[in-house]
Amino acid sequence: MARISKGEGWSALALDGQIDEHNRLSELDSLLSDASRLYVDLGAIRRINSIGVRDWVVWLTAARQRFAEVILTDCPPAIMHEVNLVKNFAAGARIATFRVPYYCEACGKESMSLLKSSDLLAQGIKEPPSDRCERVECRNDLDDDGTFYFAFLDEQAGMSPTAAPAGEAERVRDHLAQASQQPLSGESEDAHARHSRVVQPLKPEVTRGSVGTPQSVQSSSPPTAKPSGVDLVFVLALVAMLAVLGVLIYLIVTLE
DSSP states (O other), X not given: OEEEEEETTEEEEEEEEEESTTOOGGGGXXXXXXXXXXXXXXXXXXXXXXXXXXXXXXXXXXXXXHSSEEEEESBOHHHHHHHHHSTTSSTTOEEOEEEEEEEETTTTEEEEEEEEHHHHHHTTOOSOOOEEOSXXXXXXXESSOHHXXXXXXXXXXXXXXXXXXXXXXXXXXXXXHHXXXXXSTTOOHHHHHHHHHHTSOOOOEEEEOTTSOEEEEEOOOOOOOOOOHHHHHHHHXXXXXXXXXXHHHHHHHHHO
């Protein structure tokens, strides 16, 4: 699923779920409006496999040709691993914000911090900044290889400054938060809702009177099964076999 939004000079989408062999990235192109900048929120991506990586690179490369600037936001560890592992995974896109996993060995707690690439580059930081645990006596450490996790900053440092106006990223985030999810495959919202209802289990229906008091509860029972064409063929074949068997018995008795 994807949430789509647009504004003056920008188009945005937020992806949800996992990017695997069942992805529909190619169907997103028709849902996006033409603009100078494309924001892609990846915060809800939980997993991406090798086929998903291949399709993502193809899709993002095409997006870079359509939009002057592609900005990735809220990139989770699953995405950051591919960014640093696959050379063209980001394909010239700007990674604005990314999530960093921390772990407190004393507490045994995991946490996630959202960092801005621009802040780290401005301070010349290319390693995980210190992060406080909830307890003063504890300290969070990066739950990953710091050199590997922050390697992408070298490439980001060589990119031209973003052309986005100040505050645009915040407006995009607010718009995406209010946007409804869009079904893919060209379905309308109504069609998608109907398809969703089909796979839901049937629930008892309550019939209400004029004053709103429940009068009866009717359980939705499955309809009586009707014989199919396959069942009819089976019955006819059985009757034919019995007829042949009867003829054979008759001949045996007669010959004796």
